Amino acid sequence: MNASFFLKLSFIAVSAVMLLACNKTPETADFIKAAEDDPVMAAHNIEVLFSDSGKIEARLTSPLMNRYTGEAPFMEFPNGFRVVMFDSVMQTESTITGNRGMRREFSRVMEAWGNVVVRNEKKNEQLNTEHLVWDELKHKIMSDVKVKITKPDQVLYGSRLESNETFTIYTILQPTGQMDVKKDSI
Numbered sequence: 499m500n501a502s503f504f505l506k507l508s509f510i511a512v513s514a515v516m517l518l519a520c521n522k523t524p525e526t527a528d529f530i531k532a533a534e535d536d537p538v539m540a541a542h543n544i545e546v547l548f549s550d551s552g553k554i555e556a557r558l559t560s561p562l563m564n565r566y567t568g569e570a571p572f573m574e575f576p577n578g579f580r581v582v583m584f585d586s587v588m589q590t591e592s593t594i595t596g597n598r599g600m601r602r603e604f605s606r607v608m609e610a611w612g613n614v615v616v617r618n619e620k621k622n623e624q625l626n627t628e629h630l631v632w633d634e635l636k637h638k639i640m641s642d643v644k645v646k647i648t649k650p651d652q653v654l655y656g657s658r659l660e661s662n663e664t665f666t667i668y669t670i671l672q673p674t675g676q677m678d679v680k681k682d683s684i
Contacts, residue, residue, distance in 0.1 A: 500555050503595070509639060509654075520649035521570070521603060522680075527612050537564035537565055537566050538565055538566065538567050539564070540562065540563070540565075540567040541562070541563045541565075542561065542562055543559075543560075544558075544559065544560050544562075544563045545558070545559050545560060546558040546559075547684060548634065549646065553586075554584060554588065555584060556581055556582060556583045556584065557581070557582045557584075558577040558579060558580070558581045558601075559579065559580050559582075560577065560578065560579040560580070560599070561577045561578065562575065562576060562577045563575055564576065568575065570602065570604065571602075571603045571604070572600055572601060572602045572603060573600070573601045573603070574599070574600050574602070575596075575598065575599040575601075576598055577598075577609070578595070578596060578597050578598065579596060579599045580594070580595045580600075581593065581594040581595075583610075583634075583663060583664055585664075590619050590667050591618070591619060591620060591664045592616060592617060592618045592619060592663070592664045592665050592666075593616070593617045593619065594610065594613075594615070594616050594617075594630070594632065594639070595610075595613075595614070595615050596610030596611060596612060596613065596614040596630065596651055597611065597612030597613050598610070598611045598612050599611070605635075606633070606634040607631060607632065607633050607634065608631070608632040608634065608672070609629070609630070609631050609632075610629070610630045610631075610632070611628065611629055612628060613626075613628070614626070614627050614628060614629065614630045614641075615641065616630065616661075616665050617665070618664065618665040618666055620666075621649075621665075621666065622649075622650050623642065623647060623648065623649050623650075624647070624648045625641075625645060625646070625659065625661075625665060625668075626645070626646040626647075626648070627641040627644065627645045627659070628643050628644070629641060631645045632663060634663075637662060637663045638660065638661065638662060638663060639659075639660075639661050639662075639663050639665065640658075640659065640660045640661075641658060641659045642658055643657075643658070644656070644657060645657075645658070645670065647659075647661045647668075647670065654670060654673055654674070655673065655674045656671055656672055656673045656674070657671050657672040658670070658671040658672075659671070
């Protein structure tokens with residue numbers, strides 16, 4: 499390389515730096531506001547394991563997770579998620595999927611919105627709803643909107659639902675649909 503080429507290259511580099519330095523910088527308040535609204539971490543194709551006393555109880559997967567901090571930190575799953583819950587021998591007991599989710603870290607409560615599906619794999623039963631709350635500490639799931647439960651031999655509808663997290667024992671408010679009623683043996 500000759501000295502002329504090196505001098506031209508240096509001039510171009512210095513000019514580029516000077517042009518970038520001339521751009522207006524954001525105001526401090528604007529910078530802080532944007533920083534508070536933005537996630538502190540984003541991760542693609544994530545897997546999170548939930549355990550208690552060294553025993554894995556559930557696995558959450560998602561194409562995108564955003565983590566926010568502050569007084570009430572939370573994780574957001576804007577592109578959907580899937581939770582698999584395991585029994586004591588690590589067999590899939592139930593699954594929860596949704597189009598969007600959010601998990602509050604301190605309270606350990608997860609919410610799901612949009613095409614929420616809960617499946618009890620062992621009983622072959624499925625819950626469909628548009629909003630679901632999973633309280634990890636109480637081991638309960640709840641829906642405060644219309645629900646549809648599909649069993650192998652019937653379909654039930656209701657206005658709300660409360661269940662254990664594995665969707666084996668549940669209560670439906672204002673149920674409708676085809677139901678089998680057994681006569682008491684008194």
